[in-house]
Amino acid sequence: MTAELAERATERAVDAHVQIATADGGWTTVCGVAQLVPGRGVAALVDGEQVAVFLDRDGTVYAVGNLDPFSGAHVISRGLVGSRKGVPVVMSPMYKEAFDLRTGLCLDGDDQAVALPVHEVRVRETVAAEVV
Amino acid sequence: MVGQRFLEALAERGGSWRVTVLCEEPRAAYDRVHLTSYFSGTRADELSMVPAGFLDEHGIDLRLGDPATSVDRAARTVTARSGEVFGYDALVLATGSFPFVPPVPGHDAEGCFVYRTIEDLEAIESWARTATTGAVVGGGLLGLEAAGALKAMGLDTHVVEFAPRLMALQVDEGGGAALRRKIEELGVTVHAGAGTQEIGVGDDGRACAMSLSNGEKLDVDLVIFSAGVRPRDQLARDCGLDVGERGGIVVDATCRTSDPHVWAIGECALASDGRVYGLVAPGYQMAEAVARELTDGTGSFTGADTSTKLKLLGVDVASFGDAHGTAEGCLEVLYSNSREGVYKKLVVSADGRLLGGVLVGDAGSYDLLRPLCLSGAELPAPPEQLVLPASAGAPVAIGVSALPDEALVCSCHNVSKGAIRSAVTADGCADVPSVKKCTRAGTGCGSCVKMLTTIVRDELTANGVEVAKGLCEHFEHTRAELFEIIQVRGITGFARLVDEHGTGSGCDICKPVVASILASLSNGHILDGEQASLQDTNDHFLANLQRNGSYSVVPRIPGGEITPASLITIGEVARDFGLYTKITGGQRIDLFGASVDQLPLIWKRLVDAGFESGHAYGKALRTVKSCVGETWCRYGVQDSVGLAIELELRYRGLRSPHKLKSAVSGCARECAEAQSKDFGVIATSAGWNLYVGGNGGMTPRHADLLASDLDHDTLIRTIDRFLMFYIRTAERLERTAPWVERMEGGLDHLRAVIMDDSLGICDDLDELMQRHVETYEDEWRATLEDPDRLRRFVSFVNAPGTPDPSVTFVAERDQIRPAKPGEDGAPLPTAGLIAGPTLEVRTS
Numbered sequence: 001m002t003a004e005l006a007e008r009a010t011e012r013a014v015d016a017h018v019q020i021a022t023a024d025g026g027w028t029t030v031c032g033v034a035q036l037v038p039g040r041g042v043a044a045l046v047d048g049e050q051v052a053v054f055l056d057r058d059g060t061v062y063a064v065g066n067l068d069p070f071s072g073a074h075v076i077s078r079g080l081v082g083s084r085k086g087v088p089v090v091m092s093p094m095y096k097e098a099f100d101l102r103t104g105l106c107l108d109g110d111d112q113a114v115a116l117p118v119h120e121v122r123v124r125e126t127v128a129a130e131v132v
Numbered sequence: 133m134v135g136q137r138f139l140e141a142l143a144e145r146g147g148s149w150r151v152t153v154l155c156e157e158p159r160a161a162y163d164r165v166h167l168t169s170y171f172s173g174t175r176a177d178e179l180s181m182v183p184a185g186f187l188d189e190h191g192i193d194l195r196l197g198d199p200a201t202s203v204d205r206a207a208r209t210v211t212a213r214s215g216e217v218f219g220y221d222a223l224v225l226a227t228g229s230f231p232f233v234p235p236v237p238g239h240d241a242e243g244c245f246v247y248r249t250i251e252d253l254e255a256i257e258s259w260a261r262t263a264t265t266g267a268v269v270g271g272g273l274l275g276l277e278a279a280g281a282l283k284a285m286g287l288d289t290h291v292v293e294f295a296p297r298l299m300a301l302q303v304d305e306g307g308g309a310a311l312r313r314k315i316e317e318l319g320v321t322v323h324a325g326a327g328t329q330e331i332g333v334g335d336d337g338r339a340c341a342m343s344l345s346n347g348e349k350l351d352v353d354l355v356i357f358s359a360g361v362r363p364r365d366q367l368a369r370d371c372g373l374d375v376g377e378r379g380g381i382v383v384d385a386t387c388r389t390s391d392p393h394v395w396a397i398g399e400c401a402l403a404s405d406g407r408v409y410g411l412v413a414p415g416y417q418m419a420e421a422v423a424r425e426l427t428d429g430t431g432s433f434t435g436a437d438t439s440t441k442l443k444l445l446g447v448d449v450a451s452f453g454d455a456h457g458t459a460e461g462c463l464e465v466l467y468s469n470s471r472e473g474v475y476k477k478l479v480v481s482a483d484g485r486l487l488g489g490v491l492v493g494d495a496g497s498y499d500l501l502r503p504l505c506l507s508g509a510e511l512p513a514p515p516e517q518l519v520l521p522a523s524a525g526a527p528v529a530i531g532v533s534a535l536p537d538e539a540l541v542c543s544c545h546n547v548s549k550g551a552i553r554s555a556v557t558a559d560g561c562a563d564v565p566s567v568k569k570c571t572r573a574g575t576g577c578g579s580c581v582k583m584l585t586t587i588v589r590d591e592l593t594a595n596g597v598e599v600a601k602g603l604c605e606h607f608e609h610t611r612a613e614l615f616e617i618i619q620v621r622g623i624t625g626f627a628r629l630v631d632e633h634g635t636g637s638g639c640d641i642c643k644p645v646v647a648s649i650l651a652s653l654s655n656g657h658i659l660d661g662e663q664a665s666l667q668d669t670n671d672h673f674l675a676n677l678q679r680n681g682s683y684s685v686v687p688r689i690p691g692g693e694i695t696p697a698s699l700i701t702i703g704e705v706a707r708d709f710g711l712y713t714k715i716t717g718g719q720r721i722d723l724f725g726a727s728v729d730q731l732p733l734i735w736k737r738l739v740d741a742g743f744e745s746g747h748a749y750g751k752a753l754r755t756v757k758s759c760v761g762e763t764w765c766r767y768g769v770q771d772s773v774g775l776a777i778e779l780e781l782r783y784r785g786l787r788s789p790h791k792l793k794s795a796v797s798g799c800a801r802e803c804a805e806a807q808s809k810d811f812g813v814i815a816t817s818a819g820w821n822l823y824v825g826g827n828g829g830m831t832p833r834h835a836d837l838l839a840s841d842l843d844h845d846t847l848i849r850t851i852d853r854f855l856m857f858y859i860r861t862a863e864r865l866e867r868t869a870p871w872v873e874r875m876e877g878g879l880d881h882l883r884a885v886i887m888d889d890s891l892g893i894c895d896d897l898d899e900l901m902q903r904h905v906e907t908y909e910d911e912w913r914a915t916l917e918d919p920d921r922l923r924r925f926v927s928f929v930n931a932p933g934t935p936d937p938s939v940t941f942v943a944e945r946d947q948i949r950p951a952k953p954g955e956d957g958a959p960l961p962t963a964g965l966i967a968g969p970t971l972e973v974r975t976s
Binding site for chain 2: 028029030031035037038039040042043044045046050053056057058067071072073074075078079080081082083084085086088089091093094096098113
């Protein structure tokens with residue numbers, strides 16, 4: 001590559017990926033942001049555990065445990081995403097309890113102590129050097 | 133439960149009591165009233181009644197598994213089983229009762245149980261796994277619950293009752309007969325007027341038979357005694373407290389025993405009115421009385437309401453007030469319909485006041501009748517009109533507004549209608565949760581919450597507070613209003629709708645409603661673009677979510693007509709994917725146990741064989757059932773199969789406020805049960821009769837005849853308009869039956885709108901339906917043809933092809949079923965490797 005060509009190489013983001021913190025302190029990429037539908041979730045396997053990943057309408061990504069504590073089924077990722085009094089929530093598709101996407105806390109039922117585990121999540125853009 | 137209520141009442145009132153609780157069971161207080169729900173999957177910890185942190189917060193010292201064994205009243209000490217000695221200023225006995233086991237030979241054999249604690253239930257559950265036939269001794273409330281539990285565990289079930297009828301304490305002879313019929317219909321064998329003489333014991337020490345006093349002999353391998361309870365008063369007897377002749381610790385109007393430092397509450401106490409109360413509401417009242425007595429000396433308990441309402445084995449049973457009509461000069465008003473299994477009796481005084489009643493099979497009016505009875509107010513209508521069903525002439529809808537302020541709404545916590553109104557008006561409670569918190573109403577058994585909600589709403593309205601009629605916090609509109617907005621403004625997505633007409637980002641209430649409206653207005657594939665984020669999980673995966681996270685597949689079988697080749701295809705698909713199969717009530721075939729990953733593979737096979745989606749997942753047209761009609765039937769007068777297929781294909785995929793079911797019968801014999809459908813057609817020799825607004829389910833309703841002897845085209849046009857008018861104006865999840873019932877002007881109005889075009893909207897309705905019919909496409913075919921839509925059908929986004937390992941099954945009756953907690957299930961084969969079921973299915 002000549003110096004002249006190298007000058008014309010530009011850096012641009014080719015894709016944004018969702019990454020979830022792993023037990024050993026690292027990050028694992030689970031999917032591209034483009035694979036997520038705003039207002040819906042997907043399930044992912046992280047360290048053998050099921051994680052539900054959501055993309056909110058405003059572009060925020062959340063990750064909580066996929067196990068619904070009320071039904072015992074791994075279905076949280078299939079719930080509807082919305083808001084309750086401004087709090088972003090996912091509603092379990094089984095019996096419809098709402099969980100705060102930021103804290104995992106259940107907002108329904110008498111037992112306020114029920115919560116989904118919350119996983120650290122971040123969006124990273126994959127940057128590629130492109131020569132034009 | 134009563135002990136826990138006492139602790140709460142004491143804590144609420146403050147005071148300086150230091151409390152130690154000696155508890156016999158290995159767990160803190162739990163909800164014994166809902167004990168049976170343990171068998172339907174409620175976990176022991178979910179039955180707990182002790183709020184997290186409650187004990188610590190109030191400094192209560194709870195000793196589990198360490199019951200009191202003796203009381204030294206002179207020294208004012210209690211000794212526990214552990215040997216520890218506790219001093220007291222006040223001692224409250226809440227020792228409850230123990231189940232009475234008749235001392236018949238063999239009563240202590242292995243396989244004999246009582247039904248009282250979670251440990252009892254665990255033991256029954258584990259024994260029942262190897263048992264085939266069970267008997268319950270005692271046909272009271274608890275006995276019938278126990279029978280229901282045995283039935284649910286798959287045992288042949290008998291109930292043996294010494295009295296001549298079931299629930300002899302609560303219901304009269306007529307009610308007992310109706311109850312018996314209902315319970316026998318459920319497959320439980322009832323032996324009334326029979327005593328248990330002996331439990332036969334096999335060589336292995338296990339119960340194996342039962343002899344009854346009427347000479348019957350039953351082969352049983354599990355027996356539950358539920359022949360009543362006795363107060364647990366031994367502790368009191370041993371320390372010399374007064375006890376009643378037939379048991380129970382004698383207490384006065386403040387629940388104080390013969391020792392001024394000792395109180396007794398709940399089922400162990402013999403109240404000052406000479407009764408031992410075996411219900412939770414009076415126990416709670418005693419608990420509160422003692423808490424008041426210990427804090428400010430104002431406690432009193434002199435008797436309580438013993439009304440009961442239960443759903444036993446799915447049968448409504450209620451009794452209240454003077455149910456047996458013992459008052460002098462009282463009159464009984466009866467309605468009995470053995471065919472429907474409904475029995476209602478009101479006991480009325482000579483001057484027209486309600487004294488009591490019994491309701492079996494339909495206890496819908498209990499919530500209003502009981503407070504009317506307790507308040508002694510005048511009846512708002514002649515009593516016979518209060519027991520007649522809607523179908524037998526003009527019923528009087530007595531509303532909550534007819535109740536006087538003294539009427540007791542919540543009998544668990546003794547809250548009157550007046551107290552609820554005052555919570556709204558004087559204490560400023562603006563919604564049901566705050567009224568619950570303020571008054572405790574509705575926080576006991578919960579049966580009054582519906583009425584509570586109505587009273588709060590009425591009171592708010594009366595105070596000029598605008599009560600939100602909107603769908604949810606995101607929209608102030610009703611479903612019908614949103615429909616008009618979306619249609620008139622041409623809105624095609626949720627984002628624009630919520631930005632312009634709502635707030636926030638939606639929820640599980642408004643999103644599916646908007647999804648349904650957009651789909652009704654033929655807005656393309658339901659999984660396209662923004663619509664994808666609105667669908668409930670069933671619509672999202674075009675399949676029905678089942679309890680373990682697997683899905684079911686239901687191909688459309690229009691009119692129930694199917695060729696042998698298609699039938700074989702379904703069988704082959706089910707076999708190859710290891711699915712559970714069942715014929716549905718709507719003449720289709722359910723295939724259960726598919727993982728998300730398998731759905732496209734299964735549907736590929738079905739679509740290739742010519743099947744379409746049956747929309748079993750959506751709020752949409754489900755089935756049009758049919759009889760064989762004139763083609764084969766000797767009595768048929770029209771081609772019911774042909775019409776059913778035509779209707780099902782015309783309305784397939786039509787999204788509506790709730791699911792829609794239909795049927796066509798070829799003659800008045802009505803083999804397709806068209807009168808229990810949202811719209812049903814019955815052939816006449818002159819054409820078709822159209823019925824609308826019927827349904828099965830929880831509150832069945834016969835459909836109303838809308839029009840007679842219609843020709844084919846008029847019939848179709850009328851149904852088109854009926855459906856579109858319903859879709860346009862019904863509320864969220866409102867089926868056609870309540871929609872028709874609440875319509876102002878009733879059937880005549882409906883007829884005028886859709887047959888005479890009185891509102892001038894028929895062209896619109898016709899056009900909407902025409903668009904639906906023309907633009908219909910099979911959702912599964914369209915999904916399979918589109919890689920973007922298919923991408924969502926994976927269990928894990930980062931491991932496509934790996935099925936969810938938590939979805940497991942076990943074999944039962946040669947097929948699969950979801951593994952229950954604690955069962956060792958196996959997953960189905962992975963999506964890519966289809967080689968028949970890997971589960972070993974026992975055939976023995």
